[in-house]
Amino acid sequence: MExxxxxxxxxYAKYRPRYGDPAIQHLAMxxxxxxxxxxxxxxxxxxAIPLAGRVGRVLAVDPDEEMLAEGRRLAGATGNIRWIKGDSTTLHDLPAFDHVVMGRSFHWMDRRAVLADLxxxxxPRGVVALVGPTREDPQEPWEPVMRRVREAFGVNTFTASSSFQATGEHHDDVLATSPFSVLDRAHYEEHLPYDLDAVIGLQLSYSYSAPARLGDRRRAFVETARRELLAANPSGRWERTxxxxxxxxxxxxxSP
Ligand SMILES: C[S@@+](CC[C@H](N)C(=O)[O-])C[C@H]1O[C@@H](n2cnc3c(N)ncnc32)[C@H](O)[C@@H]1O
Incomplete structure (x- = not known):
C-alpha cells in the first residue's frame, strides 16, 4: 500500500486535536x-487509546508502521489494545470483533467493499461508527494563509481513495444505501487554542503536506509558513471551535 x-x-499524534471525552464516552456506551x-x-x-479502558478489547489496525509505532508508544501499559498492521482489504484476516469505529479514515477506503465485508x-447488532469533523465545520482561521503556502510548495491536494475521488459521494449516502442504513448522529463541540507551532505541526500531520511530500523543502516550508502566519496575525495565537x-x-x- 502506498x-x-x-x-x-x-x-499527527502531537498536533491533531483529540476527539474529547464526551465523544469517546458516546462510543463506549x-x-x-x-x-x-x-x-x-x-x-x-x-x-483506540481513550476507548480501550471502556470496552473489552480494541483491535487497532492501520497500514502505516509509523502510526502504529506512535500508538504503541502513547498507549504505554494500556493492556487491552492489539496493534495490527493491516487495512480495509484484510478484514477477513482479523480476529472476531463486535463493532467497528473509523476516525477520519473511511475516505481512504473502497467504502462499499468495506461495508460489504463488514x-x-x-x-447482527454490530455497529459501524464514523468519527470526524462535521460537513459544516467552519474553515480554520489560519487556512487562507496556509492554503497559499501549501500551494506555493505544490502540496495542497486533498487525497483519498480512488473510489472516493471518483464519486465524491458523502459517507452518509454510502451508508444509507448499504446494509448499515439506520443512521444516528451526535455532535460534540470543543473550544481549542493554537499557537504557531501547533498550526505548523498540523500541516506536517496531513497526508498531502507530510514530511515525505516536502522532502528537503521541509525547512523552507516551515520558515515560509511561520513568516506568513505572523504577517497575518502577529500575536501568533488562534482559537477555533x-x-x-x-x-x-x-x-x-x-421484521418478525
Ligand atoms: C487521518 S488518519 C486517522 C487516524 C485516527 N483514526 C484518528 O481518528 O485520528 C487516517 C489513517 O487511515 C489509515 N489508512 C489509510 N488507508 C487505509 C485503509 N485502506 N485501511 C485502513 N486504514 C487506512 C492511514 O494510515 C491513517 O493512519
Missing part, C-alpha cells in the same frame, strides 16, 4: 463494556 502519511505520525471493537485506520490510537463479519460528529450505522431491525 505510503500516505510518510513522516507525519509524530506530528454504544459498543458496551465487554465488546471487542475494531478501530480501522487507527493512526496513532486517537480513538456485513459478513459483524454480528471544533465540532466532532459521531455517526453510527446499524442494520435495520428484522
Amino acid at each position: 505510503d500516505l502519511f510518510g513522516g507525519a505520525a509524530p506530528y 454504544t459498543f458496551g463494556q465487554g465488546s471487542t471493537v475494531l478501530d480501522l485506520g487507527c493512526g496513532p490510537g486517537t480513538i 456485513d459478513e463479519l459483524l454480528p 471544533a465540532v466532532t460528529e459521531v455517526l453510527t450505522a446499524r442494520r435495520p431491525p428484522r
Whole structure:
C-alpha cells in the first residue's frame, strides 16, 4: 500500500486535536463494556487509546508502521489494545470483533467493499461508527494563509481513495444505501487554542503536506509558513471551535 502519511505520525499524534471525552464516552456506551471493537485506520490510537479502558478489547489496525509505532508508544501499559498492521482489504484476516469505529479514515477506503465485508463479519447488532469533523465545520482561521503556502510548495491536494475521488459521494449516502442504513448522529463541540507551532505541526500531520511530500523543502516550508502566519496575525495565537460528529450505522431491525 502506498505510503500516505510518510513522516507525519509524530506530528499527527502531537498536533491533531483529540476527539474529547464526551465523544469517546458516546462510543463506549454504544459498543458496551465487554465488546471487542475494531478501530480501522487507527493512526496513532486517537480513538483506540481513550476507548480501550471502556470496552473489552480494541483491535487497532492501520497500514502505516509509523502510526502504529506512535500508538504503541502513547498507549504505554494500556493492556487491552492489539496493534495490527493491516487495512480495509484484510478484514477477513482479523480476529472476531463486535463493532467497528473509523476516525477520519473511511475516505481512504473502497467504502462499499468495506461495508460489504463488514456485513459478513459483524454480528447482527454490530455497529459501524464514523468519527470526524462535521460537513459544516467552519474553515480554520489560519487556512487562507496556509492554503497559499501549501500551494506555493505544490502540496495542497486533498487525497483519498480512488473510489472516493471518483464519486465524491458523502459517507452518509454510502451508508444509507448499504446494509448499515439506520443512521444516528451526535455532535460534540470543543473550544481549542493554537499557537504557531501547533498550526505548523498540523500541516506536517496531513497526508498531502507530510514530511515525505516536502522532502528537503521541509525547512523552507516551515520558515515560509511561520513568516506568513505572523504577517497575518502577529500575536501568533488562534482559537477555533471544533465540532466532532459521531455517526453510527446499524442494520435495520428484522421484521418478525
Ligand atoms: C487521518 S488518519 C486517522 C487516524 C485516527 N483514526 C484518528 O481518528 O485520528 C487516517 C489513517 O487511515 C489509515 N489508512 C489509510 N488507508 C487505509 C485503509 N485502506 N485501511 C485502513 N486504514 C487506512 C492511514 O494510515 C491513517 O493512519
